[in-house]
Amino acid sequence: MPYTPDQPPTASPEELRARIPGWGVDLDPADRPAVPKERFAPDEAGAHWHFPERQEERWPRERSIEHAQLTPVFGTSCPPKGLSGVIRKHAYRTYSEGRAAHWLLLLGADRVDAWESHLRSFFTTRPDNPITQTGLRAEFTGHGLASRLGRNRADLNHQWLDPIIVGGPWIAAGGVVVSVVRRARRRRARRAATVEG
Amino acid sequence: MRAMVYRGPYKVRVEEKDKPRIEHPNDAIVRVTRAAICGSDLHLYHGMMPDTRVGMTFGHEFIGVVDEVGSSVQNLKPGDRVMVPFNVYCGSCYFCARGLYSNCHNVNPNATAVGGIYGYSHTCGGYDGGQAEYVRVPFADVGPSVIPDWLDEDDALLMTDALATGYFGAQLGEITEGDTVVVLGAGPVGLFAAASSWLMGAARVIVIDHLDYRLEKARTFAHAEVINFAEQDDIVVTVKKTTDYLGADVVIDAVGAEADGNFLQHVTSAKLKLQGGSPIALNWAIDAARKGGTISVMGAYGPMFSAVKFGDAMNKGLTLRMNQCPVKRQWPRLLEHIRDGYLRPREIITHRIPLEHIAEGYHLFSAKLDGCIKPVIVPSA
Numbered sequence: 275m276p277y278t279p280d281q282p283p284t285a286s287p288e289e290l291r292a293r294i295p296g297w298g299v300d301l302d303p304a305d306r307p308a309v310p311k312e313r314f315a316p317d318e319a320g321a322h323w324h325f326p327e328r329q330e331e332r333w334p335r336e337r338s339i340e341h342a343q344l345t346p347v348f349g350t351s352c353p354p355k356g357l358s359g360v361i362r363k364h365a366y367r368t369y370s371e372g373r374a375a376h377w378l379l380l381l382g383a384d385r386v387d388a389w390e391s392h393l394r395s396f397f398t399t400r401p402d403n404p405i406t407q408t409g410l411r412a413e414f415t416g417h418g419l420a421s422r423l424g425r426n427r428a429d430l431n432h433q434w435l436d437p438i439i440v441g442g443p444w445i446a447a448g449g450v451v452v453s454v455v456r457r458a459r460r461r462r463a464r465r466a467a468t469v470e471g
Numbered sequence: 472m473r474a475m476v477y478r479g480p481y482k483v484r485v486e487e488k489d490k491p492r493i494e495h496p497n498d499a500i501v502r503v504t505r506a507a508i509c510g511s512d513l514h515l516y517h518g519m520m521p522d523t524r525v526g527m528t529f530g531h532e533f534i535g536v537v538d539e540v541g542s543s544v545q546n547l548k549p550g551d552r553v554m555v556p557f558n559v560y561c562g563s564c565y566f567c568a569r570g571l572y573s574n575c576h577n578v579n580p581n582a583t584a585v586g587g588i589y590g591y592s593h594t595c596g597g598y599d600g601g602q603a604e605y606v607r608v609p610f611a612d613v614g615p616s617v618i619p620d621w622l623d624e625d626d627a628l629l630m631t632d633a634l635a636t637g638y639f640g641a642q643l644g645e646i647t648e649g650d651t652v653v654v655l656g657a658g659p660v661g662l663f664a665a666a667s668s669w670l671m672g673a674a675r676v677i678v679i680d681h682l683d684y685r686l687e688k689a690r691t692f693a694h695a696e697v698i699n700f701a702e703q704d705d706i707v708v709t710v711k712k713t714t715d716y717l718g719a720d721v722v723i724d725a726v727g728a729e730a731d732g733n734f735l736q737h738v739t740s741a742k743l744k745l746q747g748g749s750p751i752a753l754n755w756a757i758d759a760a761r762k763g764g765t766i767s768v769m770g771a772y773g774p775m776f777s778a779v780k781f782g783d784a785m786n787k788g789l790t791l792r793m794n795q796c797p798v799k800r801q802w803p804r805l806l807e808h809i810r811d812g813y814l815r816p817r818e819i820i821t822h823r824i825p826l827e828h829i830a831e832g833y834h835l836f837s838a839k840l841d842g843c844i845k846p847v848i849v850p851s852a
């Protein structure tokens with residue numbers, strides 16, 4: 275009990291060593307690779323340069339304003355494009371990592387990017403398919419029901435939200451498309467009727 | 472080449488993409504032989520990580536065979552079997568020179584707060600990842616290592632992230648002989664952290680989760696006591712009771728941004744993205760630790776703010792330690808532990824999924840179906 279100075283009793287090292295293979299082999303902090311936290315050893319990492327050569331910047335690379343310069347090496351996945359690209363570049367150019375606006379704009383741009391990409395995909399031979407892309411098949415191959423039913427899982431209270439969050443906008447967008455098409459058809463039919471009449 | 476591609480929250484597919492090219496003289500192109508899905512990928516998959524772009528290939532846990540090397544590469548040649556730490560790092564900046572490989576300053580223009588990570592959004596540098604047939608590996612003389620002949624390939628794969636991170640998490644707990652260690656989360660990272668805690672002298676290791684099948688693994692694989700928090704009225708009180716009302720000497724958060732256990736915290740962060748991450752596990756760690764104790768945070772959180780109970784952490788005099796794991800620093804000692812049989816990483820692998828079925832793999836791992844603990848992705852090439 276913490277109300278007295280005594281350490282609560284624990285199993286002895288002998289017992290622990292008998293039960294757990296390797297118990298205590300890293301007991302000495304000197305055997306732990308992450309100790310000490312910092313150790314100046316510039317030759318250990320394998321770099322044979324003081325500062326790396328610079329990678330070619332094939333398009334203007336957005337960067338944090340907390341950096342003094344573009345880093346010599348960087349990723350080349352997905353250059354910014356479309357409206358999401360404009361938002362992203364603005365977020366990088368304007369706000370430091372310390373500002374909520376920086377991250378909120380980037381998160382917003384992610385949502386815009388997803389919808390821009392979905393729309394763009396409809397003009398390709400491979401339109402987005404929310405059913406295959408969400409891997410729903412795993413519900414059947416991976417025993418979706420049995421994995422959840424009768425188990426004390428804390429994530430079931432929100433998993434039902436996922437189909438709504440993911441599928442909802444698709445259903446809404448589908449509804450909009452259907453009603454626009456219907457209205458256009460009705461208008462055309464009406465126009466045809468007046469011409470005939 | 473075939474590659475996994477992000478298509479928006481909860482949506483991924485496999486696409487034909489250009490094979491990556493050498494962009495820098497110290498680059499290598501690696502043909503991936505095995506990759507894994509990590510709990511961190513779920514933060515991207517759920518759309519929680521800012522600047523996750525449609526079209527990016529995820530995957531920061533992978534091994535492969537060197538296919539091509541840039542002009543300045545000295546340590547690797549085509550044909551070498553390599554394991555690649557999940558960190559992209561230069562080896563020469565202020566931070567790398569001090570062993571903080573996960574905090575490299577020369578590889579991530581998008582943010583200064585985080586280093587470079589393969590396939591982990593533009594916030595972590597905008598690198599395509601290894602859930603593909605080929606991947607670009609910058610600083611080939613620094614990060615990758617040739618896989619020793621005696622090492623099993625699945626073990627090598629787990630060395631590149633989950634195992635190194637769990638082991639690192641136990642080290643940041645500053646465990647001393649006789650300590651009681653509580654590990655929150657029985658995913659790959661939590662399981663390895665629990666197993667590693669014994670090596671550092673823990674007298675009790677208690678693993679907490681809400682998934683019974685994972686807790687069962689914690690019992691058998693990591694020799695841990697286990698508690699299902701969903702069966703407890705108040706997990707903090709349960710921990711206090713089992714530690715004689717003292718609290719745990721060390722608590723390791725191996726949960727991160729999607730933490731469950733409080734509807735409001737989970738939904739405001741994982742679904743509505745109003746917080747950088749759900750701080751439930753972190754807050755439990757603060758409450759369950761004893762005064763003067765240490766919390767090691769391996770769970771990953773987004774760069775936005777979270778509703779963390781900081782006052783109690785201060786009042787209790789806690790030491791909070793955390794980082795992305797500097798993977799390669801762990802390797803020499805981890806290899807000894809694997810060879811001695813003290814750590815047996817591949818035992819946590821539950822699923823092997825062809826790259827073409829990766830969408831099902833993500834769903835399975837995200838929704839925790841079919842007893843999934845660690846899915847391994849196998850490209851066909």
Ligand SMILES: NC(=O)c1ccc[n+]([C@@H]2O[C@H](COP(=O)([O-])OP(=O)(O)OC[C@H]3O[C@@H](n4cnc5c(N)ncnc54)[C@H](O)[C@@H]3O)[C@@H](O)[C@H]2O)c1
Pocket residue numbers: 509510511512513514632633636655656657658659660661679680681682685700725726727728729730731732751752768769770771772794795796844
């Ligand atoms: N620091 C690093 O270098 C590093 C490296 C790899 C992974 N990570 C992070 O570590 C975390 C775990 O990774 P993983 O691959 O094991 O993921 P995982 O999703 O497989 O495991 C997380 C586990 O936590 C459980 N959980 C949820 N809420 C909980 C709560 N309140 N209390 C206790 N358990 C709870 C889940 O049921 C699950 O079993 C992730 O956040 C990941 O991003 C960090």
Ligand SMILES: [Zn+2]
Pocket residue numbers: 509510511512531532557632633
């Ligand atoms: Zn990871």
Ligand SMILES: [Zn+2]
Pocket residue numbers: 560561562563564565566567568574575576577
């Ligand atoms: Zn560096």
